[in-house]
Amino acid sequence: MQVRKYHAQSMKEALKLVRRDLGSQAIILSTRALDGGIAGERSAGKQPGVEVIAAIDYDVNSSALETKSFSQSIGSKASLWKDLLSDKVSMGNIRDELKELKKIVKQSTGSYEGERSDFICTELKELKWMAQFLLRQSAPLNYYNFPEHLVHFYCQLLKQGIHEEIVLKLIRKLKQDLSPDALGDRDRVRDSLTSKIEKELLLAGSIDMTPGKTKIAALVGPTGVGKTTTLAKLAALYALDKKRKVALVTIDTYRIAAVEQLKVYAKIMGLPFKTVSSPEEFNKVLTQFSDRDLVLVDTAGRSQRDQFQIKELKSFLRQSFPIEVYLVMSITHKEDNLSAIGDQFGLLPIDRIIFTKLDESYTYGSMINQFFKIKKPLSYFTTGQKVPEDIEIVTKERIISLILSETDIRYC
Numbered sequence: 001m002q003v004r005k006y007h008a009q010s011m012k013e014a015l016k017l018v019r020r021d022l023g024s025q026a027i028i029l030s031t032r033a034l035d036g037g038i039a040g041e042r043s044a045g046k047q048p049g050v051e052v053i054a055a056i057d058y059d060v061n062s063s064a065l066e067t068k069s070f071s072q073s074i075g076s077k078a079s080l081w082k083d084l085l086s087d088k089v090s091m092g093n094i095r096d097e098l099k100e101l102k103k104i105v106k107q108s109t110g111s112y113e114g115e116r117s118d119f120i121c122t123e124l125k126e127l128k129w130m131a132q133f134l135l136r137q138s139a140p141l142n143y144y145n146f147p148e149h150l151v152h153f154y155c156q157l158l159k160q161g162i163h164e165e166i167v168l169k170l171i172r173k174l175k176q177d178l179s180p181d182a183l184g185d186r187d188r189v190r191d192s193l194t195s196k197i198e199k200e201l202l203l204a205g206s207i208d209m210t211p212g213k214t215k216i217a218a219l220v221g222p223t224g225v226g227k228t229t230t231l232a233k234l235a236a237l238y239a240l241d242k243k244r245k246v247a248l249v250t251i252d253t254y255r256i257a258a259v260e261q262l263k264v265y266a267k268i269m270g271l272p273f274k275t276v277s278s279p280e281e282f283n284k285v286l287t288q289f290s291d292r293d294l295v296l297v298d299t300a301g302r303s304q305r306d307q308f309q310i311k312e313l314k315s316f317l318r319q320s321f322p323i324e325v326y327l328v329m330s331i332t333h334k335e336d337n338l339s340a341i342g343d344q345f346g347l348l349p350i351d352r353i354i355f356t357k358l359d360e361s362y363t364y365g366s367m368i369n370q371f372f373k374i375k376k377p378l379s380y381f382t383t384g385q386k387v388p389e390d391i392e393i394v395t396k397e398r399i400i401s402l403i404l405s406e407t408d409i410r411y412c
């Protein structure tokens, strides 16, 4: 998402600038009158101006190209904008323009190809932009009429990929709770936002163990997210650093290679290791390891699309021993996939979440989205391939620094 602020002497000018730079898909985040005039021009006795903050959620260069082809293709139809861009803009005018534009699009539909269908497409985009503009302006409660610092954090959180409804909830709460003075101070807004986010978070800390009791922790999740690597990191941490009695088990009914991978780690660390291929066998092995402080259970990656595999895993986890189940998700997965993973693995009795591969991502909002969806405590982050170094216990401070550190939001 790219956000830009425009100062101009009239709304007409400002909207022209938005359209020139950001194209037809731009959304208007806020508008306000600059009573004192435009900065730097006040002393020259210029008229009071307006400020428009607009955003586009893809690369500005491609939208500039699109704008060019739009204006080339619709030529004189650009005059449809004249009322919208006029200082005398009114809802009635916009509605008329929308009607007219709809009529044109309707007349234009048919089996057109090539340039003609591009033209229809741009017309539709234009219509969408106008409708959005209309909606924003006529909304009884204008969500986007936020003070400057709230707009900044709103954009920051969106840029991280956090869902808009989560962001809006937080930002609106800030607007409601903070005094006008506090809202004018970026640091105070940030502090308040930090504490609001922190309040929402559920953190589990490390694997907690009760002396004299065997803790069984199983890692489940899709293929290749880093389950085995994370399990090896945990094994090293507990066996070598904390000097606990650790055993490793793998439930791997599919791929011999995955078994070998954990076997190698077990050998290097001198830990007992078993492979099981049925729930009954698993039960026997757990009984054998009941003298251990910690039994770490690896599972073969399951496709979130394969219900059978997930049900099969569920039958393994239904034991007479309590098993703490960790859902392992890679932050590099696309948002839609993460969501499907959350849905499908949610059929298992998930207790905690581990996010892997933070080192491979630039944005962390998907983690927040999944957390809000799954509502299970976050336990560990992994940050690289090195065993055992690249693992950390999730803390509130770390999450805040990931999502609120200044990224390259283009602002102004």
Ligand SMILES: Nc1nc2c(ncn2[C@@H]2O[C@H](COP(=O)(O)OP(=O)(O)OP(=O)(O)O)[C@@H](O)[C@H]2O)c(=O)[nH]1
Pocket: 222, 223, 224, 225, 226, 227, 228, 229, 230, 258, 299, 300, 301, 302, 356, 357, 358, 359, 360, 382, 383, 384, 385, 390
């Ligand atoms: N960059 C990065 N790579 C990681 C991280 N954790 C694991 N990997 C790498 O991800 C790849 C897959 O890791 P595995 O541990 O085999 O993943 P898995 O979930 O056990 O895979 P399956 O058993 O096939 O389902 C390996 O190349 C790991 O080195 C991490 O935190 N960051």
Ligand SMILES: [Mg+2]
Pocket: 227, 228, 229, 258, 298, 299, 300, 301
């Ligand atoms: Mg594995």
